[in-house]
Every structure is written in structure tokens, then in C-alpha cells.
Amino acid sequence: METRIAVVGIVIGDRHRAAPAVNQILSEHGEIIVGRMGIPYKPRNLAVIALIVDGTTDELGAMTGKLGRIPSVRVKTALAT
Helix, strand or coil: CCEEEEEEEEEECCCCHHHHHHHHHHCCCHHHHEEEEEEEEHHHHHEEEEEEEECCCHHHHHHHHHHHHCCCCCEEEECCC
């Protein structure tokens, strides 16, 4: 199956509670992650993570689906053509 390049934006609303689960899922899917930038924003108790990924749509969907089920986590994906 063909792989796609995508940008995944993750906003973690309660970083102290949700960040460990987010990091666990990202570790499980580390083989498709090309780059990661994470910024904690302490005044609002949140964090923002930007990922560059290269994987099949099934792999991307599996990762983002798991992330989206974590309370206080929002995920958006932009696929390259």
C-alpha cells in the first residue's frame, strides 16, 4: 500500500493527565513519525504537538483515532497530495 506524507496537529488540553497516554501512542507508532515538535504552554496547562508522518492511510487513521479518544486531546490531519 502507498504511503502518504501528512502533518498531524495535536492539542492536549490537560497536559498533566493526557500527555503520558499521548506519548505512549506516539511511541507505538514511531515508525511512521518523521519529525516531531512539541511545545508545552504552561499558562494554559496545555501542549501543542506537530508531527510530520509518512505512512499508509490505515496507519495514520489508527494513530489519530487512538489519540482522538483521549479526553481533552484534539487531533487534525492534513494529507499531502
